[in-house]
Amino acid sequence: MAEFDRSKIRNFCIIAHIDHGKSTLADRIIEKTGLLTSREMQAQVLDNMDLERERGITIKAQTVRTVYKAKNGEEYVFNLIDTPGHVDFNYEVSRSLAACEGAVLVVDAAQGIEAQTLANVYLALDHNLEIMPVLNKIDLPSADPERVMNEIEDVIGLEAHDAPRISAKSGLNVDEVLEQIIEKIPAPGGDARNPLQALIFDSVYDPYKGVIIFCRIMEGSISTETRIRMMATGAEADVVEIGTFGPGKFLPCNELSAGMVGYITASLKNVKETQVGDTVTDARRPAPEALEGYKQVHPMVYCGMYPADGAKYPDLRDALEKLQLNDAALQFEPETSIALGFGFRCGFLGLLHLEIIQERLEREYDLDLVTTAPSVIYHVYKTDGTMLEVTNPSNLPDPSEIEHMEEPIVGAEIMVTTEFVGAIMKLCQERRGVYLGMEYMEETRALLKYDLPLNEIIYDFFDALKSRSKGYASFDYDLKGYQVSELVKLDILINREEVDALSFIVHAETAYERGRRMCERLKDEIPRQLFEIPIQAAIGSKIIARETVKAMRKDVLAKCYGGDITRKKKLLEKQKEGKKRMRQVGNVEIPQKAFMSVLKLDNED
Amino acid sequence: MELYLHIPFCVRKCKYCDFLSFPMENETMGAYGNALLRDVKKASAQYSEEKITSIFFGGGTPSLLPAEAIPTLLSSIRDGFVLTNDCEVTVECNPGTLTEEKLQAFYAAGVNRISMGVQSADDGELRTLGRIHTFAEAVENFHLARKVGFDNISVDVMMALPGQTPASYKETLERIIALAPEHISAYDLIVEEGTCFYDWYEREPEAFPTEECSCEMYRMTQRELTKAGYEQYEISNYAKPGRRSRHNYGYWSNVPYLGLGLGASSYIGNRRFRNTDDLKQYLQGNLYIEDTILSERDMQEEFFILGLRRREGITEDAFVKRFSADTYSVYEKVLCEKEKQGLVEKTKGGYRLSEEGILLSNTVFVALMDAEKENKEKM
Numbered sequence: 001m002a003e004f005d006r007s008k009i010r011n012f013c014i015i016a017h018i019d020h021g022k023s024t025l026a027d028r029i030i031e032k033t034g035l036l037t038s039r040e041m042q043a044q045v046l047d048n049m050d051l052e053r054e055r056g057i058t059i060k061a062q063t064v065r066t067v068y069k070a071k072n073g074e075e076y077v078f079n080l081i082d083t084p085g086h087v088d089f090n091y092e093v094s095r096s097l098a099a100c101e102g103a104v105l106v107v108d109a110a111q112g113i114e115a116q117t118l119a120n121v122y123l124a125l126d127h128n129l130e131i132m133p134v135l136n137k138i139d140l141p142s143a144d145p146e147r148v149m150n151e152i153e154d155v156i157g158l159e160a161h162d163a164p165r166i167s168a169k170s171g172l173n174v175d176e177v178l179e180q181i182i183e184k185i186p187a188p189g190g191d192a193r194n195p196l197q198a199l200i201f202d203s204v205y206d207p208y209k210g211v212i213i214f215c216r217i218m219e220g221s222i223s224t225e226t227r228i229r230m231m232a233t234g235a236e237a238d239v240v241e242i243g244t245f246g247p248g249k250f251l252p253c254n255e256l257s258a259g260m261v262g263y264i265t266a267s268l269k270n271v272k273e274t275q276v277g278d279t280v281t282d283a284r285r286p287a288p289e290a291l292e293g294y295k296q297v298h299p300m301v302y303c304g305m306y307p308a309d310g311a312k313y314p315d316l317r318d319a320l321e322k323l324q325l326n327d328a329a330l331q332f333e334p335e336t337s338i339a340l341g342f343g344f345r346c347g348f349l350g351l352l353h354l355e356i357i358q359e360r361l362e363r364e365y366d367l368d369l370v371t372t373a374p375s376v377i378y379h380v381y382k383t384d385g386t387m388l389e390v391t392n393p394s395n396l397p398d399p400s401e402i403e404h405m406e407e408p409i410v411g412a413e414i415m416v417t418t419e420f421v422g423a424i425m426k427l428c429q430e431r432r433g434v435y436l437g438m439e440y441m442e443e444t445r446a447l448l449k450y451d452l453p454l455n456e457i458i459y460d461f462f463d464a465l466k467s468r469s470k471g472y473a474s475f476d477y478d479l480k481g482y483q484v485s486e487l488v489k490l491d492i493l494i495n496r497e498e499v500d501a502l503s504f505i506v507h508a509e510t511a512y513e514r515g516r517r518m519c520e521r522l523k524d525e526i527p528r529q530l531f532e533i534p535i536q537a538a539i540g541s542k543i544i545a546r547e548t549v550k551a552m553r554k555d556v557l558a559k560c561y562g563g564d565i566t567r568k569k570k571l572l573e574k575q576k577e578g579k580k581r582m583r584q585v586g587n588v589e590i591p592q593k594a595f596m597s598v599l600k601l602d603n604e605d
Numbered sequence: 606m607e608l609y610l611h612i613p614f615c616v617r618k619c620k621y622c623d624f625l626s627f628p629m630e631n632e633t634m635g636a637y638g639n640a641l642l643r644d645v646k647k648a649s650a651q652y653s654e655e656k657i658t659s660i661f662f663g664g665g666t667p668s669l670l671p672a673e674a675i676p677t678l679l680s681s682i683r684d685g686f687v688l689t690n691d692c693e694v695t696v697e698c699n700p701g702t703l704t705e706e707k708l709q710a711f712y713a714a715g716v717n718r719i720s721m722g723v724q725s726a727d728d729g730e731l732r733t734l735g736r737i738h739t740f741a742e743a744v745e746n747f748h749l750a751r752k753v754g755f756d757n758i759s760v761d762v763m764m765a766l767p768g769q770t771p772a773s774y775k776e777t778l779e780r781i782i783a784l785a786p787e788h789i790s791a792y793d794l795i796v797e798e799g800t801c802f803y804d805w806y807e808r809e810p811e812a813f814p815t816e817e818c819s820c821e822m823y824r825m826t827q828r829e830l831t832k833a834g835y836e837q838y839e840i841s842n843y844a845k846p847g848r849r850s851r852h853n854y855g856y857w858s859n860v861p862y863l864g865l866g867l868g869a870s871s872y873i874g875n876r877r878f879r880n881t882d883d884l885k886q887y888l889q890g891n892l893y894i895e896d897t898i899l900s901e902r903d904m905q906e907e908f909f910i911l912g913l914r915r916r917e918g919i920t921e922d923a924f925v926k927r928f929s930a931d932t933y934s935v936y937e938k939v940l941c942e943k944e945k946q947g948l949v950e951k952t953k954g955g956y957r958l959s960e961e962g963i964l965l966s967n968t969v970f971v972a973l974m975d976a977e978k979e980n981k982e983k984m
Contacts, residue, residue, distance in 0.1 A: 552816075553816050555965050556965065558840065563864065563869065563870040575971050
């Protein structure tokens with residue numbers, strides 16, 4: 001395989017806005033290049049986590065190597081690197097792009113360009129990729145390929161009149177895509193005789209093989225004899241196996257050389273040692289410098305995760321450790337809450353990353369979790385001149401010790417049809433957005449630019465955006481920096497006791513409104529108990545809102561005779577189970593979902 | 606041992622009812638009677654050692670059966686089983702299905718207690734419930750039973766009905782008291798899944814009385830009936846002195862019972878089992894669908910959940926006799942805690958629900974079931 005002519009290799013990725021058909025096109029390409037018959041294909045071969053299939057998004061980068069016999073009679077090797085499809089994973093996306101020479105840009109012929117389409121295109125242009133537009137879903141009645149073609153030319157400035165017009169779903173015109181890949185996307189460069197430089201674009205942990213590094217050989221070559229070194233982390237190991245990717249399986253080989261995409265295993269135990277973006281080199285003949293673009297990713301969003309059943313704390317720790325083997329961006333450290341007991345403060349790249357980890361913990365590890373309100377990293381400047389990074393509201397120093405605070409700000413781009421511009425601008429204003437400008441894509445669509453505080457978008461901004469635009473708005477953001485802000489800690493008191501897990505940091509102007517809505521929501525969520533329960537929101541010692549859960553007066557089974565006993569006991573069992581999902585705070589029982597329900601407070605009126 | 610015979614037939618289904626009952630043609634009724642006779646014979650062979658302390662014909666509407674059906678069943682029971690001298694024999698009757706002839710046949714056959722579903726003195730409320738009778742008809746039936754000679758009659762009433770007010774309920778209570786039955790069962794309406802009322806409640810919960818209002822009615826029941834000389838001996842049951850329902854009291858006091866008929870439940874030894882509720886299967890003689898062997902813990906839980914329903918509560922002696930003193934202390938810890946909350950009170954030899962605890966009894970039961978869990982962890 002090593003002797004394969006480099007000019008017959010095409011390394012490319014597919015980029016698209018969510019739902020525009022990226023994974024479906026990838027499936028068709030794999031199918032058309034003969035690796036799998038359609039009967040063997042499960043829909044969307046590349047998205048192989050259950051969660052990815054269900055959500056229709058790609059979370060981990062996936063890669064497949066196929067051989068395509070072109071119309072000119074030659075055989076070409078296609079390395080298709082499927083990239084994660086969400087803003088949370090922008091850095092991973094950028095490393096995947098760096099491993100390619102070209103990108104197939106899939107645009108929905110009905111919906112046209114969306115915020116993520118643009119974000120991905122800019123990212124691809126940053127890496128000097130050849131971008132090859134494709135119009136998908138042309139079989140939809142609402143498809144308007146002419147309009148979308150013009151949009152691509154006007155907005156992105158890409159030549160699009162010969163863009164293949166396809167239906168990835170039915171396979172229509174996919175052959176044309178394959179031919180254009182050969183024609184338009186350049187063959188890889190590099191020289192097999194140079195010292196080894198391989199770009200890590202992903203790594204996964206396998207219980208049998210240890211860490212599996214996914215990489216693109218930029219320069220030099222690697223064999224099973226090589227001792228490798230990660231240039232950023234310094235980790236070294238002897239290669240155990242190298243190879244290329246078949247769909248759903250690994251194909252071992254003896255050598256990978258410049259231009260090729262493949263995998264390396266080397267009995268490494270932790271993905272922390274093989275970080276995405278790092279350069280693999282030959283420890284005996286190292287490259288003079290690493291490839292450009294490596295950076296360590298840092299979490300942007302934090303929350304507390306607690307096992308619903310306190311006894312499951314060690315299980316949660318084990319599960320987080322296992323997930324971390326595969327996910328270098330996930331961070332966690334133990335913390336304790338008066339209300340929730342022992343748990344972990346976890347750091348994530350964004351809210352989707354948080355949700356994914358939460359769902360995987362619940363599904364794959366069968367854990368029942370209580371998560372606290374997500375928080376960003378606040379910079380707290382103290383009167384003694386020191387600065388403190390706070391991710392947990394409980395760790396906020398006494399107000400008298402705080403000189404001022406700063407919060408992270410993101411630059412957001414929101415694409416929306418013009419009829420909803422007003423509603424979305426109102427939403428951004430409610431979320432303390434600073435309007436930067438608006439560009440019309442065409443008559444009916446506009447790109448809104450705002451600076452938004454990150455803490456305003458990590459709760460329910462995305463949901464609110466979707467509901468207020470009837471699903472038409474799309475959204476992308478980038479961290480811009482920190483800004484001084486008037487922030488306060490809002491506490492919730494239940495039966496006059498502060499519940500630490502419900503505290504959060506909020507802007508002074510929105511504190512009253514948020515406190516009021518949280519009290520209302522908690523009133524609905526907390527079941528009646530033997531006594532009346534006041535629910536209060538407070539800033540420091542000042543109560544700003546109050547609701548009351550009335551005392552329960554009646555909880556009795558009127559009838560219980562011979563034929564009822566088994567059934568009535570089941571009712572009581574159920575009640576007991578329900579009680580288990582409650583958290584005892586002082587002498588009040590709070591259902592676990594109450595801790596989460598307060599996160600979704602957007603009320604559109 | 607107690608004997609229960611289920612008669613799953615009604616003229617029509619009431620709107621709140623989720624019991625096993627349905628309207629029925631005469632032929633099927635006949636076939637059903639024969640199937641019951643078949644099971645009485647079979648059971649009498651199997652349980653020939655047991656003395657029968659009470660017999661209860663429940664439903665459905667047993668009084669819907671032809672006049673001779675219950676006497677025939679009773680004589681077959683007498684043939685196969687030994688009945689105690691004071692054996693209580695109850696037939697559940699619904700106004701609108703009773704005739705003097707039927708009542709006389711019951712009386713002659715040795716039925717000594719009638720349980721009558723009167724439910725309300727307000728005809729509007731009776732219509733809402735889907736009952737087939739007016740209050741006047743119920744009163745007439747009641748007097749008819751007295752005339753025939755029944756000196757032990759129980760009356761069912763219902764509270765917390767949609768449209769019912771404390772005033773209308775008070776009138777119901779007064780008019781029932783005026784009839785002077787020996788026993789009154791006063792039930793809170795339970796909105797059960799699968800009933801008309803359930804759909805109604807989903808649609809229009811505000812049509813039903815509030816928690817506060819139903820509490821008021823419950824307390825009114827206690828007050829008015831106690832004043833009229835009835836003793837409350839269970840959460841929903843009141844009796845003149847010496848007139849408790851022996852049969853029902855057995856359910857809460859660990860007395861074994863054998864249920865015959867469609868969907869009937871039994872409790873014998875450490876087993877709870879239940880007949881099929883598929884009529885066709887039942888008629889063919891395929892009886893059992895559910896069979897549970899109770900664990901020691903199940904039985905302890907039931908000791909409390911059932912025993913505490915009785916106004917007199919439970920005693921330590923009774924528990925220790927069946928189980929052990931060590932485990933009692935585990936439950937006692939919970940009872941003490943509930944005593945502090947005012948839901949339970951100490952009696953001479955044990956505990957009972959407090960006045961306030963009656964209406965919050967599930968809270969107490971669930972805590973006791975949880976105590977068992979701690980117990981398990983200890984073991």
